[in-house]
Amino acid sequence: MKNKMLEYLSNEDQKIFLDELLDAIKNKNFDDVLKCIESWEATAELNSIPGFQKRIVKKIKKMKKVWR
Numbered sequence: 011m012k013n014k015m016l017e018y019l020s021n022e023d024q025k026i027f028l029d030e031l032l033d034a035i036k037n038k039n040f041d042d043v044l045k046c047i048e049s050w051e052a053t054a055e056l057n058s059i060p061g062f063q064k065r066i067v068k069k070i071k072k073m074k075k076v077w078r
Contacts, residue, residue, distance in 0.1 A: 018054035 016024055027050045034042035056062055 015051055015054040018057040019050065023050075023053065 016027075019027060027046070030046050030050075031043065034046045
């Protein structure tokens with residue numbers, strides 16, 4: 011069964027997530043494992059919103075122009 015969360019992460023983000031998860035597991039710290047999963051679930055949830063990432067990038071570009 012494929013994890014739905016991974017569908018909403020880019021290949022690069024999947025690699026980072028798995029690296030972070032493995033580090034937390036190696037440290038045998040269950041709290042860190044949960045924090046890692048929860049953080050990446052939040053990222054995946056935001057990525058699942060159609061057009062969300064493009065809108066954020068557009069707003070950040072506008073803000074950068076104002077700050078200059």
